[in-house]
Amino acid sequence: MMIFSTIVNIYHAINNFLSTPGGDLAKRTLEFVLLFFMTYMAYSELYREKAGKQIQYMATGFFILTLERLLLIISYASVVFGKINPVSILPISYTLSEAGESLGLIFITASFIYPLFWKNRKNFRGIVKKETLLLIAIFILTQGFVLLGRGVAMPPYLVTSYFYFTLFKLGILVLSIFILWKNNEILGKYNRNVVVAFMIYTVTPMITLINFIFYNNNNQYLYVLAHPFPFISILLLLRVTYLKLADKGTLKHDLEIARQRYDHERAVGKMKDDFVSTVSHELRTPLTSMKLYLSLLKQGQFGKLNKQQIEKIDLVRNETSRLTDLINDILDLSRLEKGKSKIHIKETNFRKLVEKSIMPNLSDEKNIIVKNNIPEDIFVNLDENKMKQVIVNLFSNAVKFTEPGGQILFSAKKDEKGFSFSVKDTGRGIPEEKIPKLFNKFYQVEEHMTREIQGTGLGLAIVKQIVNMHQGTIKVFSEVGKGTRFTIRIPKAAY
Amino acid sequence: MKTVLIVEDEENIAEAEKMILEDVFTVHVANDGEEGLRLAKEVKPDVIVLDLMLPKVDGLDVCKQIKAIPELSATKVVMVTAKNQQIDEEEGLDVGADDYIMKPFEPIELVHVITQVLEKEIREAEKSE
Numbered sequence: 001m002m003i004f005s006t007i008v009n010i011y012h013a014i015n016n017f018l019s020t021p022g023g024d025l026a027k028r029t030l031e032f033v034l035l036f037f038m039t040y041m042a043y044s045e046l047y048r049e050k051a052g053k054q055i056q057y058m059a060t061g062f063f064i065l066t067l068e069r070l071l072l073i074i075s076y077a078s079v080v081f082g083k084i085n086p087v088s089i090l091p092i093s094y095t096l097s098e099a100g101e102s103l104g105l106i107f108i109t110a111s112f113i114y115p116l117f118w119k120n121r122k123n124f125r126g127i128v129k130k131e132t133l134l135l136i137a138i139f140i141l142t143q144g145f146v147l148l149g150r151g152v153a154m155p156p157y158l159v160t161s162y163f164y165f166t167l168f169k170l171g172i173l174v175l176s177i178f179i180l181w182k183n184n185e186i187l188g189k190y191n192r193n194v195v196v197a198f199m200i201y202t203v204t205p206m207i208t209l210i211n212f213i214f215y216n217n218n219n220q221y222l223y224v225l226a227h228p229f230p231f232i233s234i235l236l237l238l239r240v241t242y243l244k245l246a247d248k249g250t251l252k253h254d255l256e257i258a259r260q261r262y263d264h265e266r267a268v269g270k271m272k273d274d275f276v277s278t279v280s281h282e283l284r285t286p287l288t289s290m291k292l293y294l295s296l297l298k299q300g301q302f303g304k305l306n307k308q309q310i311e312k313i314d315l316v317r318n319e320t321s322r323l324t325d326l327i328n329d330i331l332d333l334s335r336l337e338k339g340k341s342k343i344h345i346k347e348t349n350f351r352k353l354v355e356k357s358i359m360p361n362l363s364d365e366k367n368i369i370v371k372n373n374i375p376e377d378i379f380v381n382l383d384e385n386k387m388k389q390v391i392v393n394l395f396s397n398a399v400k401f402t403e404p405g406g407q408i409l410f411s412a413k414k415d416e417k418g419f420s421f422s423v424k425d426t427g428r429g430i431p432e433e434k435i436p437k438l439f440n441k442f443y444q445v446e447e448h449m450t451r452e453i454q455g456t457g458l459g460l461a462i463v464k465q466i467v468n469m470h471q472g473t474i475k476v477f478s479e480v481g482k483g484t485r486f487t488i489r490i491p492k493a494a495y
Numbered sequence: 496m497k498t499v500l501i502v503e504d505e506e507n508i509a510e511a512e513k514m515i516l517e518d519v520f521t522v523h524v525a526n527d528g529e530e531g532l533r534l535a536k537e538v539k540p541d542v543i544v545l546d547l548m549l550p551k552v553d554g555l556d557v558c559k560q561i562k563a564i565p566e567l568s569a570t571k572v573v574m575v576t577a578k579n580q581q582i583d584e585e586e587g588l589d590v591g592a593d594d595y596i597m598k599p600f601e602p603i604e605l606v607h608v609i610t611q612v613l614e615k616e617i618r619e620a621e622k623s624e
Contacts (some may be wrong), residue, residue, distance in 0.1 A: 281548075284577040285505055288599040292511035295602045301514060324599055 016229070019220045021086065025076035027227050030067040034234050038062040038241070045245060053121070054114045058127075058241070060105030066102030098165035099139050105169055105201075106131045108237070109176035112194050116183050123229045131172065163212050170205040173198050199235035203229040245302050269338075276334045280327045287327075290320050292480065322456075329458035332389070333441070338466035343383045343469050350378045350421065354410050357391035359400050367404045374412040380419050380490070386466045393459035394423040401427035401484070418491040429480040438476060439464040496521050497613060500540035501558065502531035503575070504549050512544060516609070517544070517603040519540055528552030539555065541616075542609050546575045555590050562591035571612040 017023040042059035075093035078084045110128050117124035142161030177198050184191050207226040211219050298313045305313070335341040351374040364368050383403065398408045402425045412421040428439065437443050442457040467474045472490035501570040503509040505612055511521045525531035528549040534621050535543060543561065547554035564599050574592040593612045596604060 008575065281577045283597040287509040289505070289511065291599045292508065292602055296511060296514055299602075320599075325565070 015221065015224050018224045021076050022080045023078055023434045025073060027231075028069050028072045028076060031231055031234070032066065032073055034231065034238065035062055035066040035069055038234065038238055039066045041238075041241060041245070043310065052114075054111050057107045057114060058109035060160055061104045061111060063104075064100055064107065065104035068097045068104060071100070071226055072097050086457075095142075095161060097164055102135050102138075102165055102168050102172070103132065105172050109172055109198070112198075113176060113189075115187060116179070131268065133170060138168055162217070163209075166208045166212065170202065173202045173205070175204070175346070184395055188244060189444075193236060193240045197233045197240065199305065200229050200236065201233035207351045223343075245344065273334060273338060276330060280331050283323070283327055286455065287320060287324055291317070292325075294320065318358045324368065326456045327455045329462060333458055333462050333465065336462065336469070341386075341469075345381050345383055347379050347381050348384050349376075350385070350412050350419075351376055352378050353384060353387060354391055358395050358410075360394060363408065364401060366402070368399060368402050369407045370410075372410045374410055374421075378412055378414050378419075380414070382470055382490070390463045390466050390488070391423075393463050397455070397459060398423055398425035398427060399485075401425065403427070406483075416492065418489055420487055420489045422485055422487045423484040424483060426483040427486055430476065430478040431480055432478070435476050435478065437472075497542065498538055499609065500521070500525065500531065500534055500538060500543045502526075502528065502543060502554070503546045505546075508546075511532040511602075512605060515605060518605070520609075528554065531557050532560060535567060535570065536564065537619045539567060541569070541574060542571045542612060544573050544575060544605070544609070547577065556589050558592055564611065569616070571616060573608055573612060 005332050018027065039059065039062040042055055042062055046054050046059050052058045071093050072167075078089060106128060110124075114124065138161075142164055177195055180187060180191055180195050180198070184195075187194075204226045207222050207229075208217075211217050211222040211226070215222065217223075217397070269371045294313055294317050298305070298310060316392050332341075351372065353375055354372055358370060358372075360370070384446070395408065400409060407428040408426075410422070411424070412419070439460050441461045443458050443460075444455070464474060467488055467490075470487055473486045475489075476484065478484040497520050497521065499516050500523045501509050501512050501516075502525045503512065508524065509524050513524055516522050516595040521531075523534055525534045525541065529551045530547070531543070531545070532552065534540075545554050545558055550556065552560075554574060558574065561567050561570060561572060572591065574595040575598060576595055577598045593609050593615070596608045
């Protein structure tokens with residue numbers, strides 16, 4: 001019981017102290033230090049670099065609040081230490097302080113709401129302007145009475161003027177809380193903290209209002225109770241501002257790193273491109289000589305050859321062709337991947353395109369039957385040369401993996417959803433787990449393949465790129481031992 | 496016999512091309528762009544097989560200049576490209592080349608492309624008559 005009564009006594013002592021000018025001086029000094037720190041932070045951010053409007057508003061708001069607290073400190077100090085009659089100074093500084101706090105709040109709430117209006121700055125400035133005009137109107141209207149009744153301690157009309165300021169502050173805070181709360185998703189991760197800070201700030205004008213309405217502003221307990229809230233609220237805002245600035249710093253650092261990485265990757269990418277194009281050019285010239293002289297050799301231009309010699313020359317010629325294909329595929333793919341290859345859409349008869357693209361000698365050699373089931377009247381808008389490459393690649397794959405006597409079937413249809421086209425073979429099929437890797441570069445289903453089915457491993461990667469360029473999709477259905485079907489769909493919107 | 500001028504800086508390739516075309520055409524060879532232009536004015540060939548990458552004056556310039564000479568208006572140009580040399584098929588034809596052939600090619604492809612441009616000329620001549 002002793003302890004309890006001691007606590008109660010201390011509580012009363014503090015309360016009594018806080019309701020005297022000395023107590024007010026202590027509270028205001030504490031708030032002033034905090035606000036001064038806030039202002040310093042905002043201004044240092046403002047002058048460190050090109051800061052946004054948001055920081056400008058914040059700096060202005062806190063600067064006004066700091067000035068307002070400073071004014072109060074000076075008034076209380078002159079009352080406490082200078083023995084000046086409180087009645088001659090306090091009403092004026094209260095009025096100025098109320099007005100200053102209201103103005104400061106306009107700017108501080110504006111600073112946190114600003115991000116919502118960044119696209120629509122004019123509107124925003126309009127709102128701030130209207131709020132400020134309203135405040136000036138309240139100030140002029142209420143102070144007219146004050147000037148008339150100067151020198152009277154807390155006359156009723158002066159109290160009335162505080163009442164309006166309090167209402168105004170409450171209005172601004174509630175409005176801001178409402179806006180911030182409603183746009184929580186846009187404003188990001190610290191928004192809730194800001195809302196809480198403003199809510200806490202709201203407690204003070206609310207208590208003051210209750211004090212006005214029910215106690216005619218004479219309740220000392222409510223007066224004391226009201227004061228810690230702005231302090232706590234500003235502490236919270238300080239924390240949010242600090243975290244935001246810290247985030248900004250980290251973000252900048254990350255951005256710098258990302259930019260460096262991007263530059264580096266772009267340089268490497270360009271090097272790769274240059275390398276690919278130079279190397280393939282440098283390879284083309286010797287390959288031309290090789291091809292031409294091998295053909296001339298085979299024709300007997302440099303003397304008659306026996307059967308074995310011709311066989312070996314054919315072998316080398318085939319290898320030269322493979323090398324050429326590889327270079328062409330690498331270049332094609334690199335151009336497609338880099339987006340250097342442009343698409344030239346034109347209306348094409350698809351059946352005729354398939355007829356033009358397939359090479360009967362390839363399938364005839366292996367005695368494979370090729371069926372073209374595409375209707376005569378299918379016209380599609382596409383890049384003829386590129387789609388031809390798709391058909392050639394799918395066709396030569398089908399031939400490669402189909403045993404002699406097998407079948408390759410082309411079919412296509414066009415409906416309201418789009419255009420689809422399939423190449424189906426009766427080949428060896430692809431195991432299900434290998435299908436996802438099929439379109440990877442240099443991927444081949446079987447690692448050690450016999451010579452006749454070796455390819456560049458780039459054909460399907462090229463197909464995929466070209467299909468993508470047409471905004472289409474490619475799907476594979478396959479059953480081991482029975483065959484494979486590649487289906488390309490191009491949505492209606494794309495052709 | 497029709498006349499073909501080969502403008503090619505790689506001697507091996509120029510020689511092979513010459514061997515391939517010799518049986519059917521009268522063949523002249525130039526080893527760079529400058530010589531190519533000089534020979535073109537001198538022999539007024541029916542077809543010029545023009546490599547794109549040439550020392551001194553490059554293939555594109557040679558092509559433009561040849562197309563600007565009135566006496567050579569009938570001369571056809573077949574551009575030999577390596578595909579990736581900043582040129583695409585369309586650009587090559589844009590500077591006035593009549594056709595193009597991509598390295599590496601088979602002898603038969605070269606003969607084929609030359610006969611085609613010559614036939615095209617004949618067809619056009621027939622049309623205008």
